[in-house]
Amino acid sequence: KHHLEYHLRNHFNSKPFKCNKCNYSCVNKSMLNSHMKSHTNVYQYRCSNCTYATKYCHSLKLHLRKYNH
Numbered sequence: 001k002h003h004l005e006y007h008l009r010n011h012f013n014s015k016p017f018k019c020n021k022c023n024y025s026c027v028n029k030s031m032l033n034s035h036m037k038s039h040t041n042v043y044q045y046r047c048s049n050c051t052y053a054t055k056y057c058h059s060l061k062l063h064l065r066k067y068n069h
Contacts, residue, residue, distance in 0.1 A: 015025035017032040021039050026032050034056070043053035045060040049069040054060050063069070 015027055017027065017029055018025045019032065019035060019039075021036075024032075024035050026035065037055040040055070043055055045055070045057055046053045047060065047063060047069060050067070052060075052063050054063070
């Protein structure tokens with residue numbers, strides 16, 4: 001059921017999850033939670049081989065792959 005609701009929201013451009021700090025909206029809570037990190041100064045993902053730090057796990061993974069860490 002959850003996947004069908006997500007699909008229908010995407011298909012009909014329904015974005016009921018709205019950011020209270022900007023005009024961003026999205027189709028699910030997970031995307032909103034990820035977006036909310038953009039409003040913080042918390043960089044919880046850090047490279048152990050250099051000074052790189054990011055708010056997003058996938059960004060760290062890309063960094064590690066790019067620089068062969």
